[in-house]
Amino acid sequence: MPNTTSPVVGIVMGSDSDWPKIRAVAAALDEFGVLYETRMMSAHRTPEIVRQYATMAAARGLKVIIAAAGGAAHLAGVVASHTALPVVGIPVPTDLQGGLDSLLSTVQMPGDVPVATVGLGSGGARNAGLLAVEILALSNVELQEKLAAFKHQLTEKVQEKNAALQKSIGKTV
Ligand code: RP5
Numbered sequence: 001m002p003n004t005t006s007p008v009v010g011i012v013m014g015s016d017s018d019w020p021k022i023r024a025v026a027a028a029l030d031e032f033g034v035l036y037e038t039r040m041m042s043a044h045r046t047p048e049i050v051r052q053y054a055t056m057a058a059a060r061g062l063k064v065i066i067a068a069a070g071g072a073a074h075l076a077g078v079v080a081s082h083t084a085l086p087v088v089g090i091p092v093p094t095d096l097q098g099g100l101d102s103l104l105s106t107v108q109m110p111g112d113v114p115v116a117t118v119g120l121g122s123g124g125a126r127n128a129g130l131l132a133v134e135i136l137a138l139s140n141v142e143l144q145e146k147l148a149a150f151k152h153q154l155t156e157k158v159q160e161k162n163a164a165l166q167k168s169i170g171k172t173v
Helices: 016-022 024-031 047-056 075-081 100-107 121-137 141-168
Strands: 009-013 036-040 064-070 087-092
Touching: 009 016, 009 024, 009 047, 009 075, 016 036, 016 064, 016 087, 016 121, 024 036, 024 121, 047 075, 064 075, 064 100, 064 121, 075 087, 075 100, 087 100, 087 121, 121 141
Parallel strands: 009 036, 009 064, 064 087
Antiparallel strands: none
């Protein structure tokens, strides 16, 4: 992140098989110059490593944890149970109805243990990164300015596409 030299976002994933499906999260953080670390750990296969990581995260300087898992996707919830940092959950697509299992097991947390769950697919992974940026921007003016510019660019892009669409269908904007 601007003005930091160590990671402020931790990206954890349940398996190396998750990475190709969620790498858009890292791209989003890169766009804003936010420093992050990536770790593979599993709520089921390495529960003690998950506990230690989540317990120490705030003391190590992390501000947000993004957790991705598929299937019986308990990683984000278990991480959230061990830290008061904001946790963003990415449900990883699976063969079961596109990842409905991942989505429900990530989003359906009991009260008292929030996980901010994004959607399935690369759009969801990108949104996880952007949500982390927005959280960090609450206390970082440089990120606030970058987000304002980002929103402005979104408007311009849509207006350009709208103009092209109107032209292609023979109407004026
Ligand atoms: C989950 O099980 C992982 O997050 C992954 O999405 C899924 C399958 O893992 P592998 O068997 O490919 O390692 O814990």
